[in-house]
Amino acid sequence: MWWSPRPASQQVSVTTPVPAQAFRFATPVLPTPVALIVARWLARALVLVVGLPFRFPVAFALAGLSVLGVHVFGTVTVAVVWVLVVVGLLVWWWRWPVSFRHCVGLRLLAAWRWWVYARHWQPVLVVAGLAQTYQERQYLPRIRKVTCTAWADRVRVRLVAGTTPADFESRVVELAHGFGAPSCRVMVRGPRDVVLEFPRLDTLAAPIDALEVPEAVDLGALPVGLREDGTLWRLRLHGTHVLVVGVTGSGKGSVLWSAVRAMLPALEDGTVQVWAVDPKRMELSYGRSLFARYADTGEAAVALLEDAVAEMQNRAERYAGHRRSHTPTTEDPFVVMVLDEVAFLTAYHPDRDVRRRAENAIATLTSQGRSVGFCVLAALQDPRKEVMNLRNLFPDKIALRLDEAAQVDMVLGEGARDRGANAHLIDPALPGVAFVRLEGSPMPVRVRAAYVSDADIDAMTADHTSAATVELHVVGEAA
Numbered sequence: 001m002w003w004s005p006r007p008a009s010q011q012v013s014v015t016t017p018v019p020a021q022a023f024r025f026a027t028p029v030l031p032t033p034v035a036l037i038v039a040r041w042l043a044r045a046l047v048l049v050v051g052l053p054f055r056f057p058v059a060f061a062l063a064g065l066s067v068l069g070v071h072v073f074g075t076v077t078v079a080v081v082w083v084l085v086v087v088g089l090l091v092w093w094w095r096w097p098v099s100f101r102h103c104v105g106l107r108l109l110a111a112w113r114w115w116v117y118a119r120h121w122q123p124v125l126v127v128a129g130l131a132q133t134y135q136e137r138q139y140l141p142r143i144r145k146v147t148c149t150a151w152a153d154r155v156r157v158r159l160v161a162g163t164t165p166a167d168f169e170s171r172v173v174e175l176a177h178g179f180g181a182p183s184c185r186v187m188v189r190g191p192r193d194v195v196l197e198f199p200r201l202d203t204l205a206a207p208i209d210a211l212e213v214p215e216a217v218d219l220g221a222l223p224v225g226l227r228e229d230g231t232l233w234r235l236r237l238h239g240t241h242v243l244v245v246g247v248t249g250s251g252k253g254s255v256l257w258s259a260v261r262a263m264l265p266a267l268e269d270g271t272v273q274v275w276a277v278d279p280k281r282m283e284l285s286y287g288r289s290l291f292a293r294y295a296d297t298g299e300a301a302v303a304l305l306e307d308a309v310a311e312m313q314n315r316a317e318r319y320a321g322h323r324r325s326h327t328p329t330t331e332d333p334f335v336v337m338v339l340d341e342v343a344f345l346t347a348y349h350p351d352r353d354v355r356r357r358a359e360n361a362i363a364t365l366t367s368q369g370r371s372v373g374f375c376v377l378a379a380l381q382d383p384r385k386e387v388m389n390l391r392n393l394f395p396d397k398i399a400l401r402l403d404e405a406a407q408v409d410m411v412l413g414e415g416a417r418d419r420g421a422n423a424h425l426i427d428p429a430l431p432g433v434a435f436v437r438l439e440g441s442p443m444p445v446r447v448r449a450a451y452v453s454d455a456d457i458d459a460m461t462a463d464h465t466s467a468a469t470v471e472l473h474v475v476g477e478a479a
C-alpha cells in the first residue's frame with residue numbers, strides 16, 4: 001500500500017473522543033545564526049548613529065562646523081573661536097542668568113535627561129506592565145521628546161496603538177519609583193500622545209511667608225500661595241464656592257487666612273464682607289475685627305447662616321428682571337462666608353435641629369448665592385458623605401493632606417488620583433501643600449498656601465478693620 005498509517009493512529013478508534021491534550025503544537029525552535037544577530041546589532045547602531053544628528057541638531061552642527069573650520073582655517077583659528085564662544089557663554093550666564101538658563105542650561109539638561117530616560121525606559125516599562133506583546137513581539141511606547149523646566153522633566157510619549165493614557169495613569173507610582181522621581185503626573189496632549197511629568201525637586205518644600213497684600217483686589221484670582229512651577233496660586237471666590245479639605249494640622253487655616261489677607265483692601269473699603277463661623281474658636285477668633293460678622297457657637301452660627309440666606313434672597317428679589325450678575329459695591333458687598341470645620345454644624349453638633357437648619361442654609365447659599373455675590377469658603381477634615389453630603393455643591397475644592405487614598409477622588413473628582421493627585425501621600429511635615437484642579441484642565445496641580453502667622457494677623461488687624469464689624473453672639477451655648 002502506498003500509504004501506511006502510523007502505528008499510534010491505529011489504536012484510536014474513529015468514534016472515540018480525542019482528548020484535547022493529545023494535540024500539542026510547539027513552535028519550532030530554530031537557532032538564530034550568529035551572523036544574523038550581529039547584523040541586527042549593527043543595523044540598530046546604524047539607526048542610532050543616523051538618528052543622533054536629528055535628535056541633537058545643534059551639537060552636531062557645531063561639531064561639523066568645527067571639523068570643517070579646522071580643514072579650511074586651521075586648528076588655531078577654530079580654537080580661538082571656541083574660546084570666544086565659551087567666554088561669550090560665561091558672560092551671558094553671568095549677566096543674564098534667566099535667559100541663559102532658559103536657552104542653554106535647560107536644553108543641555110534635557111539632552112542629558114533624555115539619555116537617562118532612554119537608558120531605563122525598557123526595563124522600567126516592562127516591569128511596570130506597560131509593554132505590550134502581540135504575536136510574540138514586544139511593543140513599547142516611544143519617547144518622542146524630553147524637555148526640562150526649572151523643577152521638572154517632561155517626557156513626551158507616543159503610546160502603542162490600542163493602549164490608553166489610563167494605562168499610564170494607573171502606573172504613576174511605578175513610573176515615579178522606576179525613574180527615581182518623587183512623583184509622576186500624566187497629561188494627555190492628543191491621540192496616542194501623552195506627557196509624563198517627573199518633578200526633579202520639591203519647589204514647595206520651604207514654607208511660604210504671607211504674600212504681599214495686593215493693592216487692587218481681584219476676587220476672581222486672589223493670590224494665596226505658590227504653584228509647583230513657582231507661579232502664583234490664585235484662588236477664585238467670586239462666582240463660586242470653595243471647599244478646603246484636609247486632616248487636622250494639614251494647614252486649612254493657612255488657606256482661609258491667605259484668602260482673607262488677599263481681600264484686605266476690599267474689606268476696608270466695604271465692597272467685600274467676611275462673615276466668619278469659628279466653632280473651634282482657635283482659628284478665626286484671632287482676627288475678629290476683620291469680619292463683618294462672627295459666630296462661634298452652633299446657635300449663633302445657624303442664626304448667621306440664616307441671616308445670610310435672608311439677605312441673599314432679598315438681593316435676588318431686587319435683582320430679578322434687572323440684572324443677571326453681581327458687581328461688588330458698598331451697598332451690595334460681596335459676602336464671603338468663611339466656615340471653619342463645617343462638619344461641626346452639619347454632622348457633629350448634638351442638636352439635630354441645629355444640624356438640619358445649618359445644612360439647609362448652607363445648601364441654599366451654595367446653590368443660589370453664586371450670582372448674587374455670596375460665596376461659601378468652608379474647611380472640612382473628613383470629606384465622606386456621612387459627614388458632609390453637600391460637598392458636590394462646592395464647584396471648587398482643595399485637597400490638603402488626606403487620610404486615605406479613596407478620599408482624593410471624593411474631593412477632586414473621579415480620576416484625580418490616577419492623574420497624580422496623591423493628597424494622601426503629602427508629607428505631614430509640609431502643612432499647606434495641596435492639590436487643586438485649575439479651571440479648564442483636568443490635571444491636578446500641586447500648590448502650597450502661604451503661611452499667615454499670628455504676627456501677620458496682628459499686623460492685618462492693626463492696619464485694616466472691616467468697614468462693618470457687627471458681632472453676633474448667642475451667649476450660653478458651648479461649642
Ligand SMILES: Nc1ncnc2c1ncn2[C@@H]1O[C@H](COP(=O)(O)OP(=O)(O)OP(=O)(O)O)[C@@H](O)[C@H]1O
Nearest residue numbers: 207247248249250251252253254431432449450451
Ligand atoms: N501654609 C503653611 N506653611 C507652613 N506651615 C503651616 C502652613 N499652614 C499651617 N502650618 C503649620 O501647621 C500647623 C497646623 O496648621 P493649621 O492649624 O492651619 O491646620 P488645620 O488643618 O487648620 O488643623 P485643624 O483642623 O486641627 O485646625 C500650624 O500651626 C503651622 O505651624
